[in-house]
Amino acid sequence: MKKILTAALVAALAAPVAVLALRAQAEAPAAATVHEVKMYMEGANARFEPANVTIRRGDQVKFITVNGGPHNVWFDPARVPDAAEAALSAGMPNQMAPLAGPFVNEAGASYTVSFAGVPAGRYEVLCMPHTGLNMKGVITVQ
Numbered sequence: 211m212k213k214i215l216t217a218a219l220v221a222a223l224a225a226p227v228a229v230l231a232l233r234a235q236a237e238a239p240a241a242a243t244v245h246e247v248k249m250y251m252e253g254a255n256a257r258f259e260p261a262n263v264t265i266r267r268g269d270q271v272k273f274i275t276v277n278g279g280p281h282n283v284w285f286d287p288a289r290v291p292d293a294a295e296a297a298l299s300a301g302m303p304n305q306m307a308p309l310a311g312p313f314v315n316e317a318g319a320s321y322t323v324s325f326a327g328v329p330a331g332r333y334e335v336l337c338m339p340h341t342g343l344n345m346k347g348v349i350t351v352q
């Protein structure tokens with residue numbers, strides 16, 4: 211009798227604990243999603259693909275050279291809201307100029323920008339070597 215009671219008691223206690231564990235999991239912040247954008251230069255066609263990417267705050271965008279490097283990732287500081295500059299800059303390692311990532315030369319090489327802390331908005335991304343070829347895209351942070 212005592213054993214049965216103990217088992218029932220353990221089961222009764224375990225159920226709410228499992229529910230609490232599930233609840234904690236659901237409320238934990240979602241892990242950053244990594245969105246991939248490929249960079250091409252074929253003939254006179256230089257492009258980010260996809261050119262328009264919508265992400266959530268805190269996500270990352272991984273820019274990958276497919277061909278025709280060097281490419282890079284450049285947010286023209288004149289077009290980035292002042293309130294967003296510091297956070298965007300913090301998410302861009304190895305800048306060669308303000309808000310300009312390093313050259314990504316080889317096929318398969320990549321550069322990842324973290325949008326952690328970057329306010330919602332529309333961010334135009336350019337490639338310095340191919341601005342004359344209108345290589346640009348838009349990252350929209352929701």
Ligand SMILES: [Cu+2]
Nearest residue numbers: 281337340345
């Ligand atoms: Cu380019």
